[in-house]
Amino acid sequence: MKRTSRDIRTANRYEVLRQIIAESPTSRQELAAATGLSLATVATLVGELLDLRMITEVGFEDSAGGRPRGLVAVDASGGALVGVDIAETYVHVELFDLALNVLARAEEDMRPGERRPERVVGHVAAAVGSVVAQAGVEAARVLGVGVSVPGQVDRDTGVAEYAPNFDWHDVPLLDLLAEHIAHPLYLDNPLRACAVAELWFGAARGHGDAVVVNLGTGVGAGLALGGGLHRGVSNSAGEWGHTTLVLDGRLCHCGNHGCVETYVGAPGIMQNLRELSPESPLLHPEDQTATIAALAHAVAANDPVAVKVVRDTARYLGAGISDLINLLNPEVVVLSSWVAARLGEPLLDEVRQAVARHALRRPLAATRIVLSPIPTDPVSLGAATFALEGALQSVGQRRTSPVRGATRRTAPARSRTAPPS
Numbered sequence: 237m238k239r240t241s242r243d244i245r246t247a248n249r250y251e252v253l254r255q256i257i258a259e260s261p262t263s264r265q266e267l268a269a270a271t272g273l274s275l276a277t278v279a280t281l282v283g284e285l286l287d288l289r290m291i292t293e294v295g296f297e298d299s300a301g302g303r304p305r306g307l308v309a310v311d312a313s314g315g316a317l318v319g320v321d322i323a324e325t326y327v328h329v330e331l332f333d334l335a336l337n338v339l340a341r342a343e344e345d346m347r348p349g350e351r352r353p354e355r356v357v358g359h360v361a362a363a364v365g366s367v368v369a370q371a372g373v374e375a376a377r378v379l380g381v382g383v384s385v386p387g388q389v390d391r392d393t394g395v396a397e398y399a400p401n402f403d404w405h406d407v408p409l410l411d412l413l414a415e416h417i418a419h420p421l422y423l424d425n426p427l428r429a430c431a432v433a434e435l436w437f438g439a440a441r442g443h444g445d446a447v448v449v450n451l452g453t454g455v456g457a458g459l460a461l462g463g464g465l466h467r468g469v470s471n472s473a474g475e476w477g478h479t480t481l482v483l484d485g486r487l488c489h490c491g492n493h494g495c496v497e498t499y500v501g502a503p504g505i506m507q508n509l510r511e512l513s514p515e516s517p518l519l520h521p522e523d524q525t526a527t528i529a530a531l532a533h534a535v536a537a538n539d540p541v542a543v544k545v546v547r548d549t550a551r552y553l554g555a556g557i558s559d560l561i562n563l564l565n566p567e568v569v570v571l572s573s574w575v576a577a578r579l580g581e582p583l584l585d586e587v588r589q590a591v592a593r594h595a596l597r598r599p600l601a602a603t604r605i606v607l608s609p610i611p612t613d614p615v616s617l618g619a620a621t622f623a624l625e626g627a628l629q630s631v632g633q634r635r636t637s638p639v640r641g642a643t644r645r646t647a648p649a650r651s652r653t654a655p656p657s
Contacts, residue, residue, distance in 0.1 A: 245281075246628060246629045248271070248273060248277065248281055249281050249284060249285065249628050250624075250625055250628050250629075251271050251273075252267055252271060252273070252278060252281045252282065252285065253285055253290060253291070253310070253624070253628065254436065255267055255270045255271060256285070256291055256308060256309065256310050257310050257334075257335060257336060257436070258436065258437075258441070260308075260309035260310050260335070261294045261295075261307040261308060261309040262307065262308065262309070263297060263305040263306065263307055263308075264278050264279055264282055264305070264306065264308070265305055267282070282308055285308075286308070288314075289311055289314045289315075290310065290311055290314045290315065290334055291308050291309060291310050291311055291314075292308065292309060292310075292311040292314075293306060293307070293308055294307045294308065294309045295307050310334050310335045311334060312333040312334050312335040312337065313333065313334070314334045315333075315334050315377050315378070315379040315627070316331055316332065316333060316334075316339070316368075316371065316373045316377050316378045316379065317331070317332045317333075317334070317336070317378070317379055317380060317381075317382070317620040317621075317623045317624055317627075318330070318331050318332075318364055318367060318368070318378060318380070318381040318382065318419070318620065318623060319332065319381075319382050319384070319429075319613075319615070319616035319617055319618070319619035319620035319621075319622075319623070320360055320363070320364065320381060320382065320383040320384060320616065320619055321384050321426065321429070321613055321615035321616045321619060322356060322360065322383065322384060322385045322386070323346075323386065323426075323452055323453060323574075323615075324346070324351070324386065324401045324402070324452070324453035324454065325345065325346055325453060325524055325525060326343055326344065326345050326346055327343065327344045327346060327356070327359040327360055327363050328341070328342075328343045328363075328613050328615070328616055329341070329342045329343070329360070329363035329364055329366070329367050329616065330367065330612065330613060330616040330617070330620070331367035331368060331370070331371050331373065331378075332617070332620045334624075336436075336437070336617065336620060336621075338612050339367075339370075339371040339373070340366075340367040340368075340370035340371040341367065341370075342362075342363040342364075342366035342367050342370070343363065344359040344360075344362060344363050346359060351402045351403070351404075353404065353407045353409065353412060354412070356402075357409075357412045357413055357415075357416065358416075360383070360413060360416075360417075361413065361416035361417055364381060364417055364419075375418065375419070378419045379419075379420070379623060379624065379627040380419060380420040380421070380422055380622075380623030380624070380626050380627050381413075381417060381419045381420070381421050381422070381623055382422045382424070382429075382618075382619035382620050382621065382622035382623040382624075382626075383409070383410070383413065383421060383422065383423050383424075383619060383622075384424060384425055384426045384428075384429040384615050384616075384618065384619040384622075385399060385409060385423065385425060385426075386399050386401060386402070386425060386426060386453075386454050387399030387400060387401070387402070387404065387425060387454075388425070388470075388471070388472050388475070389409075389423050389424060389425050389471065390423075390471070391422075391423055391424055391471055393408075394408065394409060394410025394411060394421065394423050395407065395408050395409065395410075395423075396409045396423075400478075400488070400489035400490040400491075401453060401454050401489050403489075409423060410423050420623070420626060420627070420630065422622040422623050422625070422626040423622075424471075424619070424622050425456075426450055426452075426454075426456070426458075426573070426615045426618075427448070427450055427456040427457060427458040427459075427473075427474040427475075428458055428465060428467065428471075428474075428618065428622075429458075429614070429615045429616075429617075429618030429619045429621075429622070430448045430450050430458045430570075430572045430573065430608075430614045430615055430618055431446070431448045431458025431459065431460050431465055431474075431618070432458075432465060432618040432621050432622075433572075433608075433610055433614040433615070433617040433618035433621070434446065434448050434458075434460075434570050434572065434608065434610070434614065435460055435465070436617075436621065437610055437617065438570065438608055438609055438610045438614065439568055439570045439604075439606045439607075439608060439609055440460055440568055440570060443460070443566075443567040443568050444460070444461075444462055444463040444567070445460065445461055445462065445564065445565065445566045445567050446459075446460040446566050446567060446568045446569075446570065447459060447460075447557075447560050447561075447564060447566045447568075447569045447570070448460075448569075448570045448572050448608075449476075449553075449557065449560075449569060449570065449571050449572060449576070450572055450573045451500065451501070451553075451571060451572065451573045451574075451575040451576040452501065452502060452573040452574050452575055453501055453502045453503065453524060454477055454497060454501055455476070455477030455496055455497040455500055455501045456474050456475055456476055456477045457474045457476040457477075457560060458474055458572075459473055459474050459564070461564070476496060476556065476560065477495060477496050477497035477501065478490050478492065478495045478496070478497060479495065479496055479556070479559070480492065480493075480494050480495060480496075481494055481495065481496045481498075481499055481552060481555065481556055482494035482499065485498065485499070486498035486499065486504070486507065496552070496556045499549070499552040499553075500549055500552050500553045500556065501575070502524040502525075502527070502528055502575050503524065504549075504552075505527070505528065505531070505545065505549050505575070506519065506521075506524065506527050508545050508548050508549055509527070509531070509541075509545045512541060512544060512545055512548070513541045516541055517530075518530040518531055518534055518539075518541065518542060525574075528574075528575055528578050528579065529578060530542075531545060531546065531579065532578050532579055532580065532582075535579070535582045536582075543582075546579060546582055546583055546586060547586050549583070549586075550583055550586030550587045550589070550590050551586075551590050553583075553587050553590065554586070554587050554588075554589070554590020554591045554593070554594060555590065555594050557569055557587065557590075557591050557595075557605070558590075558591050558594035558595040558600075561591065561595045561596075561599050561600055561603050562595055562596050562599055565599045565602065565603075566603055567602065567603065567604070568603065568604045568605075568606060569603060569604070569605045569606070570606055570607070570608050571583070571584060571587070571605070571606070571607050571608065572607075572608040572610075572614050573608075573614070573615070576607060576608065577607070577608070580607065581607070584605070584606070584607055587605060588605050591605060
């Protein structure tokens with residue numbers, strides 16, 4: 237789709253604000269250098285952000301032989317953003333100020349029988365209401381709610397087109413949520429959310445080419461290529477978890493056999509344990525979180541079964557990551573999401589060794605493999621940036637609309653030409 241001058245202006249405004257959030261306080265000159273925009277353009281965009289009360293003037297700094305430079309910083313109290321992480325076993329919601337500091341958290345557990353859309357929507361609505369109440373934020377200050385849901389999503393229509401682990405097909409998720417949540421809503425998936433979080437605040441910051449491997453119940457890869465988020469032509473890039481790792485291997489929820497996800501996602505790790513030691517006390521058949529936690533504790537105690545399960549999992553994961561390194565030649569590969577966080581350094585060490593056995597020498601030499609350093613939930617953090625993106629894009633509508641909630645059903649359409657995160 238051809239970008240209009242308004243689209244370009246929105247993208248530039250977003251990039252300037254992103255730099256201010258990352259580097260507060262900063263000068264217009266530093267912003268111009270960081271973004272590649274002209275000083276005149278940056279000055280205009282900074283003026284707009286000041287008018288929107290998203291940033292504020294914070295004084296001056298001395299310049300070499302010239303006039304003192306005015307400094308700007310994000311106005312943390314200028315609004316609030318909500319990030320929603322819908323996962324297969326939980327709904328996690330965080331409320332952030334404009335500096336993307338966490339002000340409140342809420343979590344709702346989901347059992348396998350609670351994955352019907354209306355039940356999930358109920359959990360999301362309850363958690364969003366909880367964080368807004370906890371933080372004592374006025375409804376008008378909430379600029380938007382970014383929603384991450386696994387699988388393939390249509391950002392334009394707000395539809396969850398296909399979520400194999402939920403068995404969802406063409407669920408109008410944002411329309412359902414809009415019946416309960418009176419804030420603008422923006423939809424994407426956790427691969428994009430994790431990648432944005434790492435680009436803004438994590439291990440991918442300052443890198444143009446990065447892969448963020450999302451290890452949870454489901455598995456995928458968020459891709460940053462050439463300095464921007466790579467979505468693909470239908471917003472479906474990164475479905476690495478559904479690439480074939482083992483011919484005629486385990487049956488996957490997507491209907492194929494031998495997908496990466498079936499060997500390194502939480503249920504796949506449980507199957508690795510079950511095949512090695514069917515009666516292991518580490519195995520909690522109906523509880524992924526408890527099984528992964530038990531494995532982590534047992535590895536720390538040098539339990540031989542747990543050590544072998546993590547090693548076997550890392551062999552599969554290392555082979556899959558080697559493919560990503562050979563194909564994309566990234567500067568950094570980040571292991572993210574709750575399974576990676578729980579298994580931590582022991583998994584990372586084994587993955588590095590496995591990758592070294594499979595990846596080509598030249599691309600491997602240019603790549604670091606690390607755990608996500610983000611202390612909060614990276615998916616919620618990334619989802620909040622989708623709301624920030626949408627808020628900047630809809631500045632014109634918000635200025636003319638007397639009721640903020642009145643625009644919520646058209647929020648996905650407003651994100652149609654969203655700038656690259």
